[in-house]
Amino acid sequence: MATVLYITANPNDHQSSYSLAVGKEFVEAYREANPGDEVIHLDLFKQNIPQIDADVFSGWGKLQSGADFSTLTADEQAKVGRLGEIVGQYVAADKYVYVSPMWNFSFPPVMKAYIDAICAAGKTFKYTEQGPVGLLTDKKAIHIQASGGVYSEGPAAAFETGHSYLKKIMQFHGVPSFEGIFVEGMAAMPDKAAEIKANAIANAKEAAKRF
Numbered sequence: 001m002a003t004v005l006y007i008t009a010n011p012n013d014h015q016s017s018y019s020l021a022v023g024k025e026f027v028e029a030y031r032e033a034n035p036g037d038e039v040i041h042l043d044l045f046k047q048n049i050p051q052i053d054a055d056v057f058s059g060w061g062k063l064q065s066g067a068d069f070s071t072l073t074a075d076e077q078a079k080v081g082r083l084g085e086i087v088g089q090y091v092a093a094d095k096y097v098y099v100s101p102m103w104n105f106s107f108p109p110v111m112k113a114y115i116d117a118i119c120a121a122g123k124t125f126k127y128t129e130q131g132p133v134g135l136l137t138d139k140k141a142i143h144i145q146a147s148g149g150v151y152s153e154g155p156a157a158a159f160e161t162g163h164s165y166l167k168k169i170m171q172f173h174g175v176p177s178f179e180g181i182f183v184e185g186m187a188a189m190p191d192k193a194a195e196i197k198a199n200a201i202a203n204a205k206e207a208a209k210r211f
Contacts, residue, residue: 029208042067106161
């Protein structure tokens with residue numbers, strides 16, 4: 001049985017969000033094809049994801065110096081402990097489904113906070129004499145991204161930084177399989193919005209069967 005993290009970064013629901021609408025269809029198709037697998041939904045807008053701040057750096061520094069976790073301040077314990085829970089859950093999972101809208105050419109800030117939480121030395125990557133090496137070589141991931149314009153190809157692709165950044169993170173972590181499903185152009189071509197959504201859902205269902 002595989003464990004799938006369904007990671008969404010959208011404050012709306014699937015009825016008003018293109019990315020979540022496609023994500024919902026993906027998950028339903030995946031569950032139908034893999035009834036024995038566990039799918040865990042992480043709504044990042046409802047998760048406690050600590051920012052990496054002075055408390056976190058201070059707590060990490062104390063632990064690296066050999067201090068016991070109990071000697072950390074209450075704030076340090078709460079934040080460092082929660083970050084440990086997040087990366088622990090991430091490493092324990094087998095597959096990752098990221099779902100996000102494009103905001104200002106990227107993704108919502110909660111997604112960046114989550115990515116910061118899972119980029120942990122010794123957990124998702126390690127340092128070597130040849131440079132950092134990813135540790136998640138047995139995982140796979142997919143990203144469903146919605147945008148009003150078309151950014152996966154053409155001139156505007158130069159502005160896209162959400163999917164491309166996530167791709168770099170997956171490479172950094174050593175994830176060998178990563179693909180994207182793009183729901184795009186609804187604002188640029190409102191008369192084709194329904195068709196664009198339907199096509200993306202069809203692509204998502206096919207991707208789910210092989211994921």
